[in-house]
Amino acid sequence: MEAIGNYKLEVKISQDKLEAGIMLVIADQELGSQLRITETEVREVLRQQKITHGILDQVVQELCSNPAKFVNTYVTIANGTAPVAGKDGEIEYTFLEKNQDEKRPKELEDGRVDYYSITNIPNVAKGQLLARKTPPVPGIAGIAVTGEPIVPKAGKEAVLKLGKNVVLNAEKTMLYSAIDGQVSFTDNHKVNVFPVFEVNGDVDFSVGNIDFVGTVVIRGNIPTGFRVKASGDIRVLGSVEGAELEAGGSVEIKSGIVAQDKGQVIAGNNVKTSFIQNANVTAGNQVLVSQSIMFSQVRAGKQIICNGPKGIIIGGTLQAGEKITARVIGNTSATPTVLEVGVKPELRLELASINKELQIVYENLRKTDQGLGVLNQLLQVNGELSPEKKTMQIKLANTRLILEKEGKQLEARKKEVEAELEGDSPAAIDVYYTMYPGIKMVFGKLVRFIKQEFARTRFLVVNGEITTSTLV
Structure with a gap:
């Protein structure tokens, strides 16, 4: 806050640094209309607060011509440039028909679903391209009102999930069939x-x-x-x-x-x-x-x-x-x-189990490293280890390799489970014609008993309550 004469110009920068506001602080509000503030004074205050980007010239001029508007009220005086998030990488399954969404059936205009529009997964030949991965597109950095760059959210790398009888190219961007047969998606969308x-x-x-x-x-x-x-x-x-x-x-x-x-x-x-x-x-x-x-x-x-x-x-x-x-x-x-x-529930239980297993793995790694550290100290002091200590060192080194491998596998699976849980859309129950009484609905811990008829209704949770909306 900068004091100038009998008034102060107070500047506040938002937490994300994409907006700065300015307020005129004066003891007697009625004196606001009598003040004479120059543009040079305002810009000096902004400079001292390191605000250099996105300054709104019109607001600066208005502050000088009409100070009363700014008395004890923050008015935006600078806007940063928001970053543009990167685009996630994608997997294109080339054996599926063009524009076919394997995961979801086609929804008709009246809300019904055409299940038979889902084409059966075809036979493929050995060496046939099954899927190609496109890399994520980098985001565009933003600029804070202070002139600093704002790092954009990066696009996520798509993962080609390998199942049986498939191979990757050297760059790990193309997936090919290793045999003649039929393609099948199994757990976690493995091909x-x-x-x-x-x-x-x-x-x-x-x-x-x-x-x-x-x-x-x-x-x-x-x-x-x-x-x-x-x-x-x-x-x-x-x-x-x-x-x-x-x-x-x-x-x-x-x-x-x-x-x-x-x-x-x-x-x-x-x-x-x-x-x-x-x-x-x-x-x-x-x-x-x-x-x-x-x-x-x-x-x-x-x-x-x-x-x-x-x-x-x-x-x-x-x-x-x-x-x-x-x-x-x-x-x-x-x-x-x-x-x-x-x-x-099965995913949340699995995540809890993985976290528990990871704790055990990391604790065992810590103990293994501790044991190896003691043996290394003995080696440095004595110049050699006894046969028993050498055997122990080999065993601990092998144990460490096994624990590292196990930890990496658990971390990879943890990321998969977290991504699946994070990608959840809001849960809903849709009825396109009639829902009759006698229905018990459960949304997590929330329960609702249906005691009247509903027509063309979507049930979902909003602000901790099961609410309804009309399906168009």
């Missing part, structure tokens, strides 16, 4: 190419249970009691009863699931089918259903979408990390139905 095992009909006792390191295609049905396990995808052209299906990638069932509360379907990526009835279904990413979900236990890491022409959910418990969407939820009989969104 794999698997060989294909086909059953030309139903799974029966002549076929038996299937456990295949690749993608499995069933051209018929899978009855109750059978088990199909695949490292890649499982594709069933018929229906699934109370069987057990487990895929590292996605599960696609053309004619639906009627499980009679037996068996289960588990997918590392998506589960896509026409209907789910009395079944237990889990997907790491999305559950996509074109007709109905009835009296079932359904879990999805991100979304459960049941928004086809019928698109009805009745009974059971549905849990999704991001969103549950349907045309109709519940019925006129108020059948109890539980919808839970916004929580990824």
Whole structure:
């Protein structure tokens, strides 16, 4: 604050240094209109406060001509230049059709979803380019009102996640297939190419249970009691009863699931089918259903979408990390139905477990380094170590290498989990036609019981409360 005559000009710079304000401090406010302040005086005050960039000449002139406006009130007198954030790097999956979004189905204008617009992942040949990585674009530095550069937020590096039977080029920017087969996305969006095992009909006792390191295609049905396990995808052209299906990638069932509360379907990526009835279904990413979900236990890491022409959910418990969407939820009989969104318990538990393991690794590293330090001191003092001490030194050095490797792996996984949790969109439940009474909604720790009908409504949390808005 600079005193000039019987008044003071007080300058305040914002915390981000992108704005400076000036205020005229004077004992008698009425004297403000009588003051005579020169532009030279104002600019000297700014110079003393090191404000050199973005000075608003018009405000300086107004302060000189109309000081009363600035008495005991901060007025912006300089604006910095805000930095422009960098653009994140991207991964282009070249085996997918142009403009196809593999992760999300096409949403129509009326809110329904066209599941069949998702093209099946094609066969690829050995040596075929599967994905290319584009680097992040640097941001543009800003300028503070004090003339200092403001470092922009850097764009994040995209990560090509390698699965089975794929190779990178030397620059690690291109991903190629190492074999002929079918591409499959598995946990954490890893890209794999698997060989294909086909059953030309139903799974029966002549076929038996299937456990295949690749993608499995069933051209018929899978009855109750059978088990199909695949490292890649499982594709069933018929229906699934109370069987057990487990895929590292996605599960696609053309004619639906009627499980009679037996068996289960588990997918590392998506589960896509026409209907789910009395079944237990889990997907790491999305559950996509074109007709109905009835009296079932359904879990999805991100979304459960049941928004086809019928698109009805009745009974059971549905849990999704991001969103549950349907045309109709519940019925006129108020059948109890539980919808839970916004929580990824498995990821949060994993993160807590990783942090705990990292603490142990770092503590063991500290003790190992301490032991090696003592041995090095003995070596310096005595010039050599006894055979026992040499053996101990070798063991400690090997232990350190193992702990370092383990720590790096845990840190890498920690970053993946944190990125997935950080990328969460606000959780929501969308109903495009009618929601009936009898629904229990759970958003994290918040609970709401539906006691009246809602039409075309989105439910989401705003300021710690479950609120509604109309879907257009």
